[in-house]
Amino acid sequence: MTGVNADDFDFPDAEGGVHFEHLNGADLYFEVIGDAQNGEAPVVFLHGGPGYNSYSFQALVAERLTRSAVYLDQRGSGRSGPLEDTEQGSDTLDLDTLVQDLDAVRDFLGAEQIVPLGHGFGALVALEYARRHPTLTARVVVVNPWVHFPDLARTLLEEASARRGVAFTDPADEVRAATPEGQHPAVGGARIEAAFALLNARDLLNALQFRDQATRMRLEFTDAEGQLIGGGEVQEALVNQGLWEFEYPPFLTELRRPVFVIAGVHDRTSYPEQVQWVADLADADVTVLDAGHYPWLDDEDAFAEALEDALNR
Template sequence: MPFSTSDGAALWTTTTGSASSLPPVVILHGGPGLWDDYAVLAEMLDDLTVVHRFDQRGCGRSGPSELQSVRRTAQDIDELREYFGHERIVVLGHSFGATLALAYAGWHGDRTAGVVYVGGVGIGDWRTPERAERARRMTPAQVARLDELGEKRGRTAEEELEFRVLAWFPDYADQSMAMTWARRSAAVELPINFAANRELGQDVSRWPEGYLAGLAAGLSAPVTFVHGAGDPRSVVNVRDLASHTPRHTFHLIPDAGHSPWLERPELFREVLREAVQGC
C-alpha cells in the first residue's frame, strides 16, 4: 500500500495481523539506507496485533527523497501512525532502526506504547570494538577485497553481491552459516541508498554527547533491549544506554549475532512476544 508523506515522499508499506487490545507494532528497518526485510518478525506477532512495515524514504521500494534526517524519518513514522488510525504504537527497530525507534519515542512520547530495541549500537564508541571484531572474523584476503570493492564505483551486479556478502557475513555468530545467510540478504534486488546511509549517520554523529542517553532517560514507555551475544556491535554500549532508561528489560540472546531471529528463532520469538504483550 503506497503512502505519501506531508512533503510528498512516497513510502512503500505493508500491513499484516489484526487489530486487538494490544497496541499496533511498526517495524523500523536498519542500514541506514536499506529496506524492510522483516516479514519473519511480523509473522511472530501477527496473531497478537496488527503489524505495519515500510521502507524509509529514499530506500528500497519507496520513492526518492533528497531530505534525509532522523527527525524527518521520525515524522514519517508519526504520519504513518496517524494515517493508520492509531493513538499509540510500539516501535520495533533493528540496527539503525533501533536508534530511530528510541528517538521516535523520545520525540513523540505520548504516541509511543513501547519500544523494542534490537541489535542497536547503544552509546559511546561502538565503532572501535566493532571494527576489531569484524576484522577478527575475516581473513586478510577478505578484508582487502572488501576494501577494494568498497572503493570501486560502478560495481557490476556480481561485484555488488560480493561486496554485500563480505560486508554482512561477520554479523553472524554461527560462522558456518554466515555466508549462506549473508548471501540470502545480499541477493535482494534493491539498491542500497549509500547517500542516505552517509547523511543519516552524520546526522546521528552531530547529536551532542549524552543526547541519546537523555532521550532514553525521559521515556515513560517500557523499552525492551534485545542483543545477540555474538553481535560484533558490543553489548557494553547497549547496556550503557539501557542503564539510562527508567522502564527497561534487557535480553542477551546466546549464540546469536546481529539477526538473532535467524540463529535463535524460538527464543527470540518468545522475547519479542513478551515485549509486545508487556506494552
C-alpha cells in the same frame, strides 16, 4: 529495486495490505498485516542499515507475530521512493525527519498508539519516537540497538586493526587536538575512516555481526528473493548529517515509556556496549540470545518468544 512507482501496486484500505503513500513529503512503502485500528497498538518495524529495508524481517518473522504489524521501508530505502534533489541539495535525512515519517504513517493508519520495533540503526528512530511522543507509544522494543556512534566506530576500528594484524591506534586525541576551540571534534568520522581504510565495510560488519557463515548466507538468500538493493544514498546523506558523531545516550534518560531490548551475544557491534547504554540510562529490560545482529536468523523460536514477551509483559 529502489524508487518504485505507485502504479506498481493496488492499494487497499488502511486496515491491511500494501501501501505506497506520499506522507510527510516522501513516497513511503509499507505493508500492513492485520487491523491497525482494532484498539491494540500495532507493531511498526523500523529496519536498520541505515538504508536497508523491511522485507527480510517480514518474510522470516511476520507469521510469528500475534498482533497487527506494519513493515515500513524508511525514507529513501528499499521500496520507498528515492531521496529527491532540491535547490538546497539532497532531501534532508536526519533523525527528526525519520521520526516525523513514522508519525505520519501512524496518523494515516488511524492508530491511537504504536509499538516502535527498531533494529540496529532503526532503534534510534524507535527510541526517539517514544521520547517525543510518549502518549502515542505503548512501549518500545529495540533489537541490537546502535545509540553511540563514536563508540561503535571505535569498535569497528579495533576489529579492523586486529584482523589486519596492526596495532590499534585511536585517532581521537589527534583529532581533538587539531579541532579549533568551540568546534566539535569529528572523532567518530576519523575512527570509521581509519577502520574502512584497513578493511572494507561489508567484510568488517560481517565479521562482527554474524554468529556463523550459515546465518549470513541465509540473510543474503532472503535479500536476493526480495530483489532489493541500494541504500547508499541514505547512508551518504546520514554521514553528511554527522551520523558518526551522534551520541544518543543523553536522551535515553528522558524516555517515559517501557523499553525492552533483545540482544544477540554474537553481535559485537551492539553487545555489550551499545546495549548497556540503553539498559542503564533507559532502565530497559534486556533479553540476551545466542544469536548475532539478526537474531531471528539464528534461532527463530527463541527470538519469537523474546519478542512476544517484550510485546505483552
